[in-house]
Amino acid sequence: MTDFIEIAKNAKVSSLHAASLDEKVKNSALKKMAEAIEAAKEEIFEANKTDLELALPLVENGELSKATFNRLKLDENKMRDMVAGIREIAKLPDPVNKKLLVRELDEGLTLYKVSCPIGVLGIIFEARPDVISQISSLAIKSSNAVILKGGKESANTNKKILEVINSALDKVDGFPKNVIQQVFTRQDVGEMLKCDGYINLIIPRGGNSLVKFIKENTKIPVLGHADGICHIFVDESADLLTAEKIITDAKTQYPSACNSVETLLIHENYPHADELLAALQLEEIKLIDKPESWAHEYGDKILAFKIVKNLDDAINHINKYGSGHTDCIITKDIPNAEKFMNNVDSAGVYFNVSTRFADGFRYGFGAEVGISTNKTHARGPVGLEGLTIYKYRLIGSGQVVSDYVEGRKQFHHRDLTQI
Amino acid sequence: MTDFIEIAKNAKVSSLHAASLDEKVKNSALKKMAEAIEAAKEEIFEANKTDLELALPLVENGELSKATFNRLKLDENKMRDMVAGIREIAKLPDPVNKKLLVRELDEGLTLYKVSCPIGVLGIIFEARPDVISQISSLAIKSSNAVILKGGKESANTNKKILEVINSALDKVDGFPKNVIQQVFTRQDVGEMLKCDGYINLIIPRGGNSLVKFIKENTKIPVLGHADGICHIFVDESADLLTAEKIITDAKTQYPSACNSVETLLIHENYPHADELLAALQLEEIKLIDKPESWAHEYGDKILAFKIVKNLDDAINHINKYGSGHTDCIITKDIPNAEKFMNNVDSAGVYFNVSTRFADGFRYGFGAEVGISTNKTHARGPVGLEGLTIYKYRLIGSGQVVSDYVEGRKQFHHRDLTQI
Numbered sequence: 001m002t003d004f005i006e007i008a009k010n011a012k013v014s015s016l017h018a019a020s021l022d023e024k025v026k027n028s029a030l031k032k033m034a035e036a037i038e039a040a041k042e043e044i045f046e047a048n049k050t051d052l053e054l055a056l057p058l059v060e061n062g063e064l065s066k067a068t069f070n071r072l073k074l075d076e077n078k079m080r081d082m083v084a085g086i087r088e089i090a091k092l093p094d095p096v097n098k099k100l101l102v103r104e105l106d107e108g109l110t111l112y113k114v115s116c117p118i119g120v121l122g123i124i125f126e127a128r129p130d131v132i133s134q135i136s137s138l139a140i141k142s143s144n145a146v147i148l149k150g151g152k153e154s155a156n157t158n159k160k161i162l163e164v165i166n167s168a169l170d171k172v173d174g175f176p177k178n179v180i181q182q183v184f185t186r187q188d189v190g191e192m193l194k195c196d197g198y199i200n201l202i203i204p205r206g207g208n209s210l211v212k213f214i215k216e217n218t219k220i221p222v223l224g225h226a227d228g229i230c231h232i233f234v235d236e237s238a239d240l241l242t243a244e245k246i247i248t249d250a251k252t253q254y255p256s257a258c259n260s261v262e263t264l265l266i267h268e269n270y271p272h273a274d275e276l277l278a279a280l281q282l283e284e285i286k287l288i289d290k291p292e293s294w295a296h297e298y299g300d301k302i303l304a305f306k307i308v309k310n311l312d313d314a315i316n317h318i319n320k321y322g323s324g325h326t327d328c329i330i331t332k333d334i335p336n337a338e339k340f341m342n343n344v345d346s347a348g349v350y351f352n353v354s355t356r357f358a359d360g361f362r363y364g365f366g367a368e369v370g371i372s373t374n375k376t377h378a379r380g381p382v383g384l385e386g387l388t389i390y391k392y393r394l395i396g397s398g399q400v401v402s403d404y405v406e407g408r409k410q411f412h413h414r415d416l417t418q419i
Numbered sequence: 420m421t422d423f424i425e426i427a428k429n430a431k432v433s434s435l436h437a438a439s440l441d442e443k444v445k446n447s448a449l450k451k452m453a454e455a456i457e458a459a460k461e462e463i464f465e466a467n468k469t470d471l472e473l474a475l476p477l478v479e480n481g482e483l484s485k486a487t488f489n490r491l492k493l494d495e496n497k498m499r500d501m502v503a504g505i506r507e508i509a510k511l512p513d514p515v516n517k518k519l520l521v522r523e524l525d526e527g528l529t530l531y532k533v534s535c536p537i538g539v540l541g542i543i544f545e546a547r548p549d550v551i552s553q554i555s556s557l558a559i560k561s562s563n564a565v566i567l568k569g570g571k572e573s574a575n576t577n578k579k580i581l582e583v584i585n586s587a588l589d590k591v592d593g594f595p596k597n598v599i600q601q602v603f604t605r606q607d608v609g610e611m612l613k614c615d616g617y618i619n620l621i622i623p624r625g626g627n628s629l630v631k632f633i634k635e636n637t638k639i640p641v642l643g644h645a646d647g648i649c650h651i652f653v654d655e656s657a658d659l660l661t662a663e664k665i666i667t668d669a670k671t672q673y674p675s676a677c678n679s680v681e682t683l684l685i686h687e688n689y690p691h692a693d694e695l696l697a698a699l700q701l702e703e704i705k706l707i708d709k710p711e712s713w714a715h716e717y718g719d720k721i722l723a724f725k726i727v728k729n730l731d732d733a734i735n736h737i738n739k740y741g742s743g744h745t746d747c748i749i750t751k752d753i754p755n756a757e758k759f760m761n762n763v764d765s766a767g768v769y770f771n772v773s774t775r776f777a778d779g780f781r782y783g784f785g786a787e788v789g790i791s792t793n794k795t796h797a798r799g800p801v802g803l804e805g806l807t808i809y810k811y812r813l814i815g816s817g818q819v820v821s822d823y824v825e826g827r828k829q830f831h832h833r834d835l836t837q838i
Contacts, residue, residue: 016738020761103783109772111782118794119764200794219638221795242817249819319435341812342439345538353528353815362823363530363811364522364832375537375619376640377796380811392782392799393760396772398661400668404781413783 004191007147008198010178011120015145017176019117023094026140029172030090033140034083036168037133037161041079047160048074048129055153064153072127072154082133089137092366095384096143102416105394106409110416112393117143119200121387122192124214126206127151132161135203136180138369142387147199148182149189151206158182193218201387203370208297223382225373227297227323228258230355233265233314233340235331240272242352243330244279247303249354250328251285256299258371259326259348259358263294264305265314277305294321311336315343322346324373326358326380347373347380423610426566427617429597430539434564436595438536442513445559448591449509452559453502455587456552456580460498466579467493467548474572483572491546491573501552508556511785514803515562521835524813525828529835531812536562538619540806541611543633545625546570551580554622555599557788561806566618567601568608570625577601612637620806622789627716642805644792646716646742647677649774652684652733652759654750659691661771662749663698666722668773669747670704675718677790678745678767678777682713683724684733696724713740730755734762741765743792745777745799766792766799 037044055072058064101113121144125131132148139146150158162182169175183192192199193214202222204211211226232250234243250261264280264287266273277287284301291304294317298304308314318327326348329340341349348358358381360368365383372378378386403409456463474491477483520532540563544550551567558565569577581601588594602611611618612633621641623630630645651669653662669680683699683706685692696706703720710723713736717723727733737746745767748759760768767777777800779787784802791797797805822828 016762016764019764020758105776105781105783109776215638219634221640239817245817245819249821253819253821253824337814339439343435345435345438346810348811348813350813351815352817353813354819356820357524357528357813357815357818358811362524362820362830364524364830375808377808379808389794389796389798391765392767392777394767394769394772394776395756396770396776398658398664398771399776400664400672400773401775401781402668402672405672411781411783 004183004188004195005198007181007183008120008192008195011145011147011181012198014176014178015117015119018143018145018179019096021143021175025172025174026094026143027090029140029169029175030086030137032168032172033133033137033165034086034090036164037079037086038083040160040164044079044157044160044164045074047156048072048154050156051154058153068127068153072129072151072157074129074157078130082130085134086137089141089367092141092384095141095388100390104414104416105411106399108397109399110395112395113390114393115385115388116391118387118389119144120198121146122149122195122199122202122220123147124149124189124192124202124204124206124210125151126210127153128205129154129157129161131205132158133165135205136165138367138384138387140179141367142384144387145179146181147192148180149184149192150182152184155184193220196220205370221377223372223374223378223386224370225258225323225325227295228260228325228371229263229295229297229321229323230259230261230325231263231265231318231322231327232261232355233308233311233318233327233329234267234270234273234276235311235329235333235336236267236269237332237336238270238330239332240275243272243276246328246330246352246354247276247280248283248285250356251280251303252283252301253354253356255301257356258297259355260299261328261355262297262304263321264303265308265317266305267311267314268307268309273307295323311339315340318344318346325371326350326355328353328355347371423602423607423614426600426602427539427611427614430564430566430600431617433595433597434536434538437562437564437598438515440562440594444591444593445513445562446509448559448588448594449505449556451587451591452552452556452584453505453509455583456498456505457502459579459583463498463576463579463583464493466575467491467573469575470573477572487546487572491548491570491576493548493576497549501549504553505556508560508786511560511803514560514807519809523833523835524830525818527816528818529814531814532809533812534804534807535810537806537808538563539617540565541568541614541618541621541639542566543568543608543611543621543623543625543629544570545629546572547624548573548576548580550624551577552584554624555584557786557803557806559598561803563806564598565600566611567599568603568611569601571603574603612639615639624789640796642791642793642797642801643789644677644742644744646714647679647744647790648682648714648716648740648742649678649680649744650682650684650737650741650746651680651774652727652730652737652746652748653686653689653692653695654730654748654752654755655686655688656751656755657686657689657749658751659694662691662695665747665749665771665773666695666699667702667704669775670699670722671702671720672773672775674720676775677716678774679718680747680774681716681723682740683722684727684736685724686730686733687726687728692726714742730758734759737763737765744790745769745774747772747774766790
């Protein structure tokens with residue numbers, strides 16, 4: 001049995017060392033990791049085969065979905081993507097040690113706001129073994145330590161991948177131990193969620209029910225989103241072809257994605273409503289005008305729709321039933337678009353563009369930690385920056401506060417350009 | 420009896436309106452607020468007198484401390500500071516609607532990362548009625564709605580001040596109702612802490628036990644700090660006079676402040692240890708070399724001290740017993756200072772300067788929401804920026820993801836300078 005607190009303590013110690021790792025060491029660790037996974041490909045496939053064999057009867061008796069089985073399965077393509085993903089992260093700029101502010105408070109007294117890692121991340125994910133290498137790379141690049149808990153269906157694959165990663169990291173000069181650790185039991189999850197003394201951020205990667213469970217059972221900040229109830233509002237002046245194209249893309253390009261549209265709102269005076277709905281049905285989208293709930297994520301080619309009185313009605317509907325993920329207006333009316341983007345309280349507010357663009361890679365972040373619907377820390381698609389915070393370094397030459405309080409000295413607060 | 424959920428719902432609706440307030444309207448609201456408080460000065464003193472009369476017997480029988488009584492008491496000076504504080508906040512730049520990133524993803528497809536309010540703030544504070552005008556001003560400037568819960572000792576004063584504020588806000592054209600609301604009972608606090616559906620951030624303003632209680636009893640993000648266990652490490656090469664001056668300031672200039680030093684660590688080879696300790700005693704600092712706990716906040720002219728073997732020993736002590744607030748090294752050795760600032764995991768890491776500088780005004784933020792020891796969202800002294808998050812606006816012209824996935828189009832991710 002693993003002693004979770006011991007693992008958490010080791011992670012904390014490791015995170016303090018990782019915090020001052022040189023960029024070169026981190027990138028070299030990532031390159032070694034990629035090489036090691038490439039070299040151990042067959043062993044990893046072997047471990048994955050064991051998991052698949054154990055999973056197959058569960059698929060047959062209906063305990064495990066075919067979709068989960070497919071996510072569990074590693075093939076040459078996924079393996080290549082895993083390795084390429086690590087190398088891509090190595091190429092990204094270091095998110096740590098960035099000077100966010102340099103301000104001379106007074107002669108010889110300079111304040112630096114510098115980005116730094118958060119500390120220890122707890123990652124809970126379902127049956128996708130490729131998450132391990134991705135999250136490990138993101139953690140290394142951002143100088144955080146991480147404790148991973150994967151789905152039990154992929155336990156053999158996860159174990160093997162981490163073994164390969166850690167034996168590669170062991171060979172990197174100056175790279176601390178225990179940066180990447182793994183736990184396996186449900187009990188460990190319970191301990192992780194309670195471990196606010198050592199774990200600074202929890203990132204769930206999985207379905208709604210996993211994320212909801214985690215959010216409801218921990219005081220540790222959680223980065224992520226449960227639902228993705230995205231809306232598209234077709235305004236009175238919307239161009240029909242634009243609406244048709246965007247909605248089709250947002251609903252059919254990848255229906256199970258969190259940034260797919262779930263609810264279509266149409267202005268009651270929109271002259272092409274019937275044509276639009278007919279066109280969507282031709283795209284094999286099933287339209288529902290009396291859904292059981294307006295806050296349901298179909299994850300399929302099903303689209304709830306509603307006729308609304310006006311823009312305000314649409315905005316209110318979205319703020320009431322939406323999940324604060326990504327919502328779009330299709331219109332030719334710029335003031336309406338402005339109002340929509342100002343008043344809809346979502347991470348992404350879109351104007352004449354598919355909701356499917358809500359993605360870290362599409363935003364040009366080079367990596368994606370996840371998509372957050374939080375209102376603090378990080379919102380929307382989160383890149384490496386979301387795994388950092390900052391500290392203030394104040395460098396003086398014997399200054400004391402009494403001199404300023406008693407008027408012998410004054411602050412001049414002069415921002416310095418990058419030095 | 421107040422119906423807390425009703426208040427929270429009103430705050431949420433109000434926050435959605437406040438989000439798109441024009442800077443001019445907000446500043447005009449702040450000016451009206453300042454004028455109204457000035458004009459209603461005598462009424463406010465009258466209400467305060469009632470609170471003081473009710474509190475006096477409690478001070479006499481020992482139920483209320485003299486310090487709390489003093490904080491409760493408003494006088495001409497505090498009133499002037501309150502009003503001046505509101506006017507200062509009006510002068511600060513608008514923290515909302517700042518373009519944090521403008522990136523052309525492709526021709527005619529532009530991403531804007533724009534700062535926006537968090538939403539609804541819950542503020543729980545103790546017997547300091549001046550907090551109301553300060554927090555109300557910060558909330559207005561940052562376009563957030565706020566629910567205030569003050570100490571029961573200042574209930575009459577709080578009620579009167581908010582009455583004055585809200586009747587001023589009512590007269591501001593276009594300013595929404597219910598931006599600033601107040602609750603009064605202990606039961607309301609319980610409801611507030613459970614209200615994660617409507618409240619986005621809790622800010623406690625008060626002593627350690629209040630902050631600890633709140634952190635332990637809510638899943639809503641809490642901005643603040645419980646303890647302020649700040650350290651100063653005197654390295655082998657420290658200049659004696661610098662050490663003496665900094666430590667004296669950090670301990671005696673305002674001993675009950677959270678950024679005062681509580682523990683002094685001295686390198687075992689420091690040649691002037693005895694002189695230093697003697698000098699501190701001459702400043703009436705009581706030195707304790709065997710404290711019951713290394714994690715105690717004295718809030719008085721008492722200083723725990725320990726001889727440590729070396730820099731690593733000092734760093735480990737601080738990371739183990741500190742509260743991640745502000746810690747300082749006094750040294751002439753730049754690599755040691757660098758190592759200290761890299762490896763100490765605190766919001767403020769200082770080199771040859773008093774810990775008392777950890778303050779939003781001293782950092783030049785123009786306002787202070789509080790000091791945070793969190794590892795996410797905001798850390799260290801928090802200015803108005805800490806009351807904001809951001810949203811992504813994506814402005815397109817009919818773009819769909821399938822074109823990019825299927826290779827018909829490519830992202831070019833070109834960052835645009837401020838437009």
